[in-house]
Amino acid sequence: MHDFLSCISIPSTELYSISSHRKTGTYVAGSKLVFQNVEGSQFNISCFAPPLVSTDCEAVLCLDFLRHGHLKTFIRNLQFSLLPCASVTFEFTTLGPSVAYFNTPFILCALPYLPRKHIRLRDHPSSSRRTSNPLMMSLNHFIGLATTGPSPLIIESVQNVSIEYAEILNSVALGLQDNRQRRNSIIDQFGREFWLEHRFLTDWESSLLTAGYLTRWVVTARKRGL
Amino acid sequence: MDRKCSAPEKMFANFQRFGGDGIIDRLSCAGDLRRDSMNATSGTASAMLRLWLNSIGPPSAPELYGVLSSAITKAVSGHWVVRIRECYHQLGGYFFLPVFSLLLLALFWSLFRCNGGQKVPSKADIPFQALLTVLTPTCSIWPPFYLALVHRARYSKPKSIILPLFKLMDDICSGQIELRDPQTDLPGLLRDHLCVDACFFRLEIEAASRVAVLRWLLLSDLPTLKACSLLLISSS
Numbered sequence: 001m002h003d004f005l006s007c008i009s010i011p012s013t014e015l016y017s018i019s020s021h022r023k024t025g026t027y028v029a030g031s032k033l034v035f036q037n038v039e040g041s042q043f044n045i046s047c048f049a050p051p052l053v054s055t056d057c058e059a060v061l062c063l064d065f066l067r068h069g070h071l072k073t074f075i076r077n078l079q080f081s082l083l084p085c086a087s088v089t090f091e092f093t094t095l096g097p098s099v100a101y102f103n104t105p106f107i108l109c110a111l112p113y114l115p116r117k118h119i120r121l122r123d124h125p126s127s128s129r130r131t132s133n134p135l136m137m138s139l140n141h142f143i144g145l146a147t148t149g150p151s152p153l154i155i156e157s158v159q160n161v162s163i164e165y166a167e168i169l170n171s172v173a174l175g176l177q178d179n180r181q182r183r184n185s186i187i188d189q190f191g192r193e194f195w196l197e198h199r200f201l202t203d204w205e206s207s208l209l210t211a212g213y214l215t216r217w218v219v220t221a222r223k224r225g226l
Numbered sequence: 227m228d229r230k231c232s233a234p235e236k237m238f239a240n241f242q243r244f245g246g247d248g249i250i251d252r253l254s255c256a257g258d259l260r261r262d263s264m265n266a267t268s269g270t271a272s273a274m275l276r277l278w279l280n281s282i283g284p285p286s287a288p289e290l291y292g293v294l295s296s297a298i299t300k301a302v303s304g305h306w307v308v309r310i311r312e313c314y315h316q317l318g319g320y321f322f323l324p325v326f327s328l329l330l331l332a333l334f335w336s337l338f339r340c341n342g343g344q345k346v347p348s349k350a351d352i353p354f355q356a357l358l359t360v361l362t363p364t365c366s367i368w369p370p371f372y373l374a375l376v377h378r379a380r381y382s383k384p385k386s387i388i389l390p391l392f393k394l395m396d397d398i399c400s401g402q403i404e405l406r407d408p409q410t411d412l413p414g415l416l417r418d419h420l421c422v423d424a425c426f427f428r429l430e431i432e433a434a435s436r437v438a439v440l441r442w443l444l445l446s447d448l449p450t451l452k453a454c455s456l457l458l459i460s461s462s
Contacts, residue, residue, distance in 0.1 A: 067446065102440075107391070107431045108416055110439045118399060132446050170409055197399040200408070207412035 060218075063092035064113075065129070068136040072145055079151045079223070087156065087222040092142065093134040096213045105213045110135060112205040118193035139217055146221055153221035162209045165216040169206035173199055353379035356425035357387055360411050361403050369402050379425065386426035389415075392435045 066074055082088060099105045113130050139158070146153045175182060176199045186195050208214040295316075353376045363369065371393070379387045397403045405411060414420035420427040 102436065104429075104431050105416075107435055107439055108429070110442070111391075111395070114439070114442055132443050135443070173408070192401065193399055196401055196404075200395065200398045200405075203405070203408035203412055206409070207416055210413040211416045213416065 060089045060091045063090055063137070063142070064134055065131060066133050067131050068133045071133065071137065071142075075145045076149055079146075079149050079153060082151075082153075082223045084223055085225045087220060088153070090142070090146075090219045090221070091161075091217070092137065092219075093214050093216050094138055095135060096215050099213055106135070109208055109213050112201045112208070116194070116197060116201075118197045119190055123190060134214070139215075139219075142219070146219075151223065153223055156220040156222055157218075159218040159220075160215060161218050162212075162214070162216045166206040166209040169202050169209070173202040173206065176202065352423050353385055353387055353425050356385075356422040356427075359422045360406060360415075360420070360427060362406050363403050364401055369397065371397075372403070384426060385424060386428055388428050388430045390430045390432050392432055392438075394429075 061078075063071070063074075078088065095106070095109060099109060110132075113132060113134060115129060116124060143155060143158075147155060176186070176195065177183070183195065186198070205214070209216060295312075357372065357376055357379075361372070363372075375387055375389070379385050398405065411420060415427055415429060418426075418428050
């Protein structure tokens with residue numbers, strides 16, 4: 001699983017340090033979410049850290065942290081590095097059907113993915129930033145990429161998890177507000193403005209999913225056997 | 227003399243106490259007084275009138291008043307009706323003055339209340355109430371920008387509050403205002419469905435925000451051919 005990282009210009013050690021407190025999640029049958037919150041000292045800026053680096057093959061690969069230009073290379077390398085019959089789960093956000101380029105909902109959708117204003121660059125490295133990939137990618141485009149190439153993947157399931165993801169974001173926003181220890185630690189580390197911004201944008205993203213402007217997908221794929 | 231009838235006796239005693247000795251001396255017949263007063267147990271005033279008529283010289287006014295009032299109090303004391311009566315007699319014509327003034331005050335107060343009650347739900351304040359339902363200032367004073375928005379919304383038909391997107395976001399992030407219930411209000415606000423008390427909320431996308439998004443897309447994805455083609459499509 002580590003091989004496909006070489007194509008992306010992110011030092012893996014940095015990713016490890018950022019994702020030490022990430023939420024590793026798996027969608028089990030019946031689209032019910034089971035999350036294990038890994039305790040750690042560091043707070044993760046994004047709700048979902050890029051789970052690109054993981055020794056666990058069951059980990060979910062979140063494509064929201066990939067640059068759109070790197071998507072094709074990433075998938076080709078992943079297809080190559082996967083063992084035969086191994087399955088892999090992707091999770092990503094795309095625009096809803098009612099959103100067209102540069103209309104009003106598009107600008108609203110871009111808001112949570114824009115670089116944050118109230119955070120120092122040192123605390124927010126590019127690897128932990130979500131990119132404009134959700135605004136560029138579509139489900140068809142992704143499936144087209146994954147099922148082609150020298151060693152194509154077989155799509156096993158495609159799931160729309162927008163409502164569940166919105167609920168997770170809601171609970172995250174509530175936690176940011178009500179959990180005193182968490183709130184204080186974030187404010188101490190990043191400042192009050194960042195905390196306000198993060199809370200607002202978490203609510204915003206959850207509302208975008210509820211309103212149907214964004215769609216969250218979970219795609220399970222498997223590599224062909226020999 | 228009937229001993230059981232105590233009230234006239236008491237009255238007589240009071241009569242004596244209030245310098246009655248001098249009066250009795252002046253009376254032609256004390257027996258008449260006694261008899262008369264015993265007959266008129268309830269109407270002491272008539273008894274005194276008779277006394278006065280029968281006497282040689284009329285008793286002076288303070289003497290008469292003192293005798294009368296003490297007679298009344300001693301005769302039937304303790305009952306509340308009597309107390310009110312007493313009060314009425316003592317105040318005389320001025321008894322109704324405080325009553326009338328109280329009634330007038332109540333009337334004025336109720337009129338004032340009616341006017342005040344009509345002022346509160348006036349239509350001019352609907353946008354402000356609606357804004358308060360969705361947003362709230364973190365300190366007690368609203369930022370002037372939002373007051374201007376409300377002022378503009380008062381004269382628009384239908385009443386609508388137009389919130390500029392980046393300004394709203396900046397104010398929330400700087401902690402000047404906050405959303406009361408984002409999980410309920412935000413999805414409606416994003417879809418332009420949010421309506422509170424017949425006042426609509428809309429988000430305005432400023433030109434600056436479009437430029438910022440375009441700049442971000444260009445800077446992050448310019449090297450990729452896909453993004454370039456998308457931008458070309460959107461601009462054409």
